[in-house]
Structures are given as structure tokens and as C-alpha cells.
Amino acid sequence: EYTDADNNWTGQTSAVQTFFGINQAWQYYVNRHGRNSYDNGGANINAYNEAGFTNSSGNTYWSNASWSQGSQVLRFGDNGNAGAGDDWNATDIVGHEFTHAVTQFSAGLDYNGESGALNESFSDIFGEMVELFSEGAVDWLVGADRGAIRDMTNPNNFNDPDTYLGTNWVAVGGTCDGTNDFCGVHTNSGVQNFWFYLLAVGGTGVNDNGDTYTVQGIGTTSAARIAYRSLTQYLTNSSGYADAKNGAIQAAIDLFGDCSNEVLQCARAWNAVGVNSTDLYGYDIDVDCTILTFVHGLGIDLHYTAFNDIQSDCNIASNGALVDFEAGHVIFLKPGFESGDGFHAFINPCAAPRPAPPVESVVISGAKPELNVPGEAPGFEAWPNPSDGVVNFSFKTDRPSAVRLTVYDGNGQPVYQWQAPDESPAGELKHTWDAQAMPPGLYYAELVTADNRMVQKITRIQR
Known part of the structure; x- marks a missing residue:
């Protein structure tokens, strides 16, 4: 609640804007995702306007906004001057900070390295979605109403990367602290920011790896549902970009079905930003032989599903467990690949997961009798x-x-x-x-x- 003794608000424009932004963020999460406050438990929301911040040298400054995990308070600076037009409380910035609170009470993404970049990115994403909810339009510029600091349509415009490990990527490793932005959390966030923009709006181009991409946008509503479910259901404190890719694809499957266009475009968008697969599900998969060998050795059936291509040079032993490669385009069995009975490769333009092995199969070299190693058993x-x-x-x-x-x-x-x-x-x-x-x-x-x-x-x- 924010009140004024004489009901004259002329000199309190900034405080009113902060209150309005918090209300819009709360309303967005309730109406779009069924979330009751940042903790999903109806928590009260406390905020300070025209707040001061202390830098590493002990000096106070006012050009920032923050969510404090310990005290669970939002703070918004006034940029160090009397004018309200450049305060750090634009609607998308307020939504950004509110989402840091949501992240704390869901995935709990650590604030350093890749997990910290994802933390910042989810705040950018839902800050823009709060702006869209409030104003009916989205500009994809973080903080544009007071002076933009990031561009989700082209992260390179602010020296942020649009491709994983590509141009402007900040190396993650060693000591991550305030002197290096905790290993580039406000920079490397550009990769997921661009993924979300492509998923929502679509686009074509060539990424920093030289890969050509085409993504058909599925709209902001569907894209936001995927991002929210990934954040709240599939990510943890230490999640990185590979986990974000897997979480988003699984979230799309949950929401729209295995063979939906939303799942396909979600995978394509991750491929566009250079987050490719070595695991069981993705747009393109380069099979990790170490993981395949271990899991296959347990007698567990493995089904690799790629919307586009799969490539592998693994040696797959024959032990009675199945290994399926299912791709929408091409399967590359590179030099060194070997397999016996139990390996199947097939092309499926839909590339949806299947509950059972296909009738059509290709058995590659060295076929041997299958061993009696049970897999998933009814007992x-x-x-x-x-x-x-x-x-x-x-x-x-x-x-x-x-x-x-x-x-x-x-x-x-x-x-x-x-x-x-x-x-x-x-x-x-x-x-x-x-x-x-x-x-x-x-x-x-x-x-x-x-x-x-x-x-x-x-x-x-x-x-």
C-alpha cells in the first residue's frame, strides 16, 4: 500500500511508478502463470524507492535496481538526480527484479557463471512480458523507458553474445565475483534472451558458428509459458545452458505435445543460438559416447531423438538393450561407429518420441546373439x-x-x-x-x- 496525506502526487511520480510496476508484475504472474506473489504463497512485497547502493569501494550510488535475497526487499535507485524520467523503475525493470524473487523461490539459480546468466536472462524475459501485459506492446529493450541497457532482438548491439561461446561471450571459470560481473552474468544472458526472442517472434540468420537457422515464432504467450515451466519445474541452482535447453524442450512437450510445432521451434531456437545437443533430445545431436556406453551397460534402452540430424562414432555393444537413433533429417554414422543387434536407426519427419522400437531397423556390423539382460521390468x-x-x-x-x-x-x-x-x-x-x-x-x-x-x-x- 502507498498513501499520501494530501492526495497531491505531483512530487511523487517516481514512487507511484514503482508501486504501479510492482502491482503489474504481481498481476502478470497471477493472471498468466497462476503464481501468487513471488514465492507462490502470497508473500507481502516490500520495496524501497530512491534507494542507495554501495559499491566495492564503499561509495554510495543510485544507478541500480535490485532484489535482496536475504531481506527479501526490492530496491530502485533514482539515478542520483531529482528527475523521475531516468529512475531505475521502468515497468520492465520492476518486472525484472520481481522475477529475481520468483527465481529464488523456484529454480534458485546461483548468481555466477552460466546459472547466473540464466538468472539474469529469465528476469529480462519476464520483465519484457510484464511490460507487454501492462502496456499491450513489447519493445524487447531492457529498461528502454529510462535508457536501454540490453537488446533482446540483437544482443550484439550492447556487446552481449547471441551465440553460446560466440562473439562477446565472457569466459566462465576461475573466481566469479563483483569485479568480473560474477563471470559475465549480465553479458552471457544475451544467449537465452535471443533464444526467447526467436521462439516468440521468429527469425532467420547465421550464428557465430556459421550455422544457418530459420525459426518460426510461436508468439509471446506460448513462449512465456515454456520459459516459465522450464524455470519452475526443470532447472536447479547449478543449471547451465544445456539444462536450459533440455528444460525448455521438455516444458514444450508437457504443454503442447511431443510432435507439436511449439516443440520443434523451441529446439530450432536453441540450435540457432548455438546450444546444441550431446544428450537424448534436441534439434541436432552429437552423441556423447561415454554416457551412452555407461547407460547402455546398465541394460537400459536408449532413444535418441533429433528434429534434424544425429551423428555418432560410438561402439555400441550388443547386450540385449536397445539403442534407437531417430532423426527428422539425416543420421550420420561416422568412422569408428560399430553396433550389433539391438541398434535401430530411422528417419521420422516428425521426430517425436516413440513408446516402442520401430519395425523398420538397420543393424550395423558385428551382429551377435542378444544377452538376457532385463531392462524395465514389470516386477x-x-x-x-x-x-x-x-x-x-x-x-x-x-x-x-x-x-x-x-x-x-x-x-x-x-x-x-x-x-x-x-x-x-x-x-x-x-x-x-x-x-x-x-x-x-x-x-x-x-x-x-x-x-x-x-x-x-x-x-x-x-x-
């Missing part, structure tokens, strides 16, 4: 799946047996293990894994008994 269940916290397991044994349960993350690293203290009797057994501290993503639960080795995929989400 081993995990629920709820997807899960936002606790995962329950149930499994059956035909005779008394030692039992070991191991959970691996998507990179093949064990993150949890349980072993029955004694030989378990025959019949149904149950166990509970508290996964609340684990980041969202794909996990593999491996159960080993005297007679069987079974695997279940588990998707961890964030509510």
Missing part, C-alpha cells in the same frame, strides 16, 4: 513417476535373496544406494527413497537380486 515398480519428492519402490522375489537398489543420475553417477541388511524372504518387498534434495531430471533405478537385474527410469520434477 519392479516405482511410483509416483514423475515424482516431486519421495519415490516408492516395490519388487518381487521368487526365493530368499540379497537385494541391492542403486539410483543413478543422468550422467551415470550413483546418487543413492540401499541394500537389505539380511537375505530377504520371497515375495513382495517395498522401499522408499527420499529424493526431495535431488535436482529435477532423469534418474535410473537399478535393482539387483539373486536372479534378476532390473531397471526403472524415474523422472524427478519440481512443483
